[in-house]
Amino acid sequence: MRLGLYGGTFDPIHSGHCHLIQQLLERGIVDELVVVPVGNPWMKKTEPQASGHDRLRMVELAVEGLPSDIRARVRASDTEIHRAGETYTIDTVLEIKKARPEADVVLIMGSDAFSSIGKWHRSAELLSLVEVFVVAREGVGFDIDALTISSTMAREKIAAHEDVSNELPESVWSYIQERNLYASK
Ligand code: NAP
Numbered sequence: 001m002r003l004g005l006y007g008g009t010f011d012p013i014h015s016g017h018c019h020l021i022q023q024l025l026e027r028g029i030v031d032e033l034v035v036v037p038v039g040n041p042w043m044k045k046t047e048p049q050a051s052g053h054d055r056l057r058m059v060e061l062a063v064e065g066l067p068s069d070i071r072a073r074v075r076a077s078d079t080e081i082h083r084a085g086e087t088y089t090i091d092t093v094l095e096i097k098k099a100r101p102e103a104d105v106v107l108i109m110g111s112d113a114f115s116s117i118g119k120w121h122r123s124a125e126l127l128s129l130v131e132v133f134v135v136a137r138e139g140v141g142f143d144i145d146a147l148t149i150s151s152t153m154a155r156e157k158i159a160a161h162e163d164v165s166n167e168l169p170e171s172v173w174s175y176i177q178e179r180n181l182y183a184s185k
Contacts, residue, residue, distance in 0.1 A: 003103035004030030005096060005130070007080070007089060009151065010037045010055050011048040012176060013062045014167050016149035020108070020135055021063075023144040025070050029133060030106050034096065035059050036077045042086035043116065049155060050181050052081030061171040088121040093129050105130045110137045110146075158182040 004024055010017065013035075024030050037055040041048065048055060059076040066074060079095060080087045093105055107130040109117075114134045117123055136143045154167045159182055164173060176182060 001032070001100075001103045002030045002106050003096065003100060004033040004106045004108050004133070005036065005089075005092065006033055006108040007036040007038055007092065009041055009044070009048050010035075010059050011050050011151050012055065012058045012154060012168065012172055012181070013037075014149045014151055014154050014172075015169060016147040016167075018062055018066065018169055019147050020144060021074060022066065022070050024108065024133075025073055027144075030108075032073045032075075032103075033108075034075050034077050035063065036080050036092060039080040039083050039087040040085065043119065054175075054179060054181060056081050058172045058175055061175055062169045065169045065171050086121075090120075090122045090126045090129075093126060097129065107132050108135065109133070110135050112137065155182045159184055 006021065006024075008017065021033060021035065024033060037052065037059050038048075039052055050058075056076060056078050063071060063074050063076050079092060083091065089107070093107070096103070096105055107126075109132065111134055114132065117127070117132070120126060135146060137146055149167050154164055157164045157167065158176065168176070
C-alpha cells in the first residue's frame with residue numbers, strides 16, 4: 001500500500017494542488033493520500049496569512065469537492081497545525097508509520113520544495129524512511145501537466161478584487177469570501 005503524504009502551507013489550497021491530488025490517485029502513483037497543512041513553517045521568511053484553522057478548513061472543503069472515487073482515498077490531516085513548535089515533516093512521517101505500519105510512505109512535493117530538502121530537519125533520516133515523488137514544475141520532476149497556479153498569485157488577485165474562480169475550488173473561494181481572508185496583502 002503506497003500512502004502519499006502531501007504537505008504544504010496551502011495558504012490557500014488552489015486548483016493546481018487539487019489537480020495534482022487527482023493525478024496522483026488516477027495514475028496509481030499512490031493508493032491513498034494524506035493532505036497536511038503545515039503548522040509553523042520554520043524555513044519560510046513570512047508566516048502564513050491565514051490561520052492554521054482556516055487553512056485546514058479550506059483543505060477539507062477542497063477534498064470534499066473532489067470526485068467521489070478520488071475523495072474516498074484522500075484525507076485532510078490536522079496533525080501539524082495542532083503540534084506545538086516548529087513543524088518538521090519527519091515527525092509527521094514517524095506518526096504515519098506508527099499508525100499505518102503496513103504502508104510505504106511516499107512524500108509528494110513540487111520541485112521548489114525538493115530543492116531545499118537537504119536543509120530540512122533530520123533530512124537524511126527522513127529520506128531513509130520515505131520515497132520522494134517530485135512533481136514537475138518548470139520542467140523538473142514527474143510531469144503531471146501541472147496547472148500554472150500558485151497560492152501567492154491567488155492571494156494577490158483576491159487582494160486586488162480580481163476573479164479567482166479559475167484558480168480556486170468553488171467551496172474554497174466561498175469560504176474565503178465569508179471569512180474575508182486575504183483582503184489585504
Ligand atoms: P505550498 O506552496 O503550499 O505548496 C504545497 C506543495 O504543492 C509544494 O510542494 C508545491 O510545489 C506544490 N504546488 C504548488 N502549486 C502547485 C501547482 N500549481 N501544481 C503542482 N504542485 C504545486 O508548499 P510549501 O509552503 O512550499 O510547503 C511544502 C512542504 O514542505 C510543507 O509540508 C512543509 O512542512 C515542508 N517543509 C518541511 C521542512 C522540514 O521538515 N524541516 C522544511 C521546509 C518545508 P513547489 O515546492 O514547487 O512550489
